[in-house]
Amino acid sequence: MEIILKYFGDFSEKQLQQLAALEPLYRSWNEKINVISRKDIDSLYEKHVLHALGIAVINSFGAGQSVIDIGTGGGFPGIPLAIFFPDTQFHLVDATGKKIKVVEAVAEALKLDNVSTQHARVEDIRDRKFDAAVSRAVAPLATLCRWSKAVLRKKGTLFCLKGGDLHDEISGSGYRPRIYELEHYFPEPFFREKYLLSVTL
Numbered sequence: 001m002e003i004i005l006k007y008f009g010d011f012s013e014k015q016l017q018q019l020a021a022l023e024p025l026y027r028s029w030n031e032k033i034n035v036i037s038r039k040d041i042d043s044l045y046e047k048h049v050l051h052a053l054g055i056a057v058i059n060s061f062g063a064g065q066s067v068i069d070i071g072t073g074g075g076f077p078g079i080p081l082a083i084f085f086p087d088t089q090f091h092l093v094d095a096t097g098k099k100i101k102v103v104e105a106v107a108e109a110l111k112l113d114n115v116s117t118q119h120a121r122v123e124d125i126r127d128r129k130f131d132a133a134v135s136r137a138v139a140p141l142a143t144l145c146r147w148s149k150a151v152l153r154k155k156g157t158l159f160c161l162k163g164g165d166l167h168d169e170i171s172g173s174g175y176r177p178r179i180y181e182l183e184h185y186f187p188e189p190f191f192r193e194k195y196l197l198s199v200t201l
């Protein structure tokens with residue numbers, strides 16, 4: 001977890017305990033339900049927690065704001081963001097029930113009272129609106145924008161973490177996202193060709 005403290009300070013004792021608890025929790029859940037690739041679990045803090053917090057480098061979610069994590073899987077980026085922004089409400093959604101089961105257990109063990117979960121396809125959510133959406137490794141930008149538009153309040157923003165060559169995906173999306181190169185913030189080799197895209201919808 002040193003890699004988190006290298007880039008972020010000012011954590012409360014509770015946040016430090018929550019961050020430290022992530023590794024044993026995910027190790028234990030991953031043995032039952034595979035939510036993180038086995039080879040990545042040893043670099044959980046770099047490849048999952050710090051990657052998720054790339055969103056926090058670019059944007060501060062305000063107290064009382066609500067954020068939906070589309071296709072959260074085992075809780076990324078939603079769980080690290082919920083630890084980082086304890087006064088913001090995070091709604092973590094995934095179409096796979098067993099993944100949501102892990103997320104619920106992790107949120108409960110960490111006593112994250114700003115996290116709610118839902119087993120659903122995001123396009124079926126019609127009864128709630130959010131201030132922002134976050135997502136990592138779920139769908140092409142155009143699809144994420146379409147899904148987000150339906151669940152965001154007017155002028156809500158989508159933040160999505162993506163990797164590789166995004167030229168065709170962006171030019172074919174019909175949107176012009178802001179593009180942040182994460183290696184500018186985190187020089188570790190893992191962050192080469194990793195980007196945060198933000199689009200206000």
Ligand SMILES: C[S@@+](CC[C@H](N)C(=O)[O-])C[C@H]1O[C@@H](n2cnc3c(N)ncnc32)[C@H](O)[C@@H]1O
Nearest residue numbers: 071072073076094095096120121122136137138
């Ligand atoms: C590659 S995983 C990424 C999980 C997590 N975001 C991460 O980065 O570790 C993609 C996830 O998106 C979920 N997913 C795909 N389509 C979805 C949809 N329409 N609504 C909700 N979840 C969806 C899948 O069930 C899966 O858990």
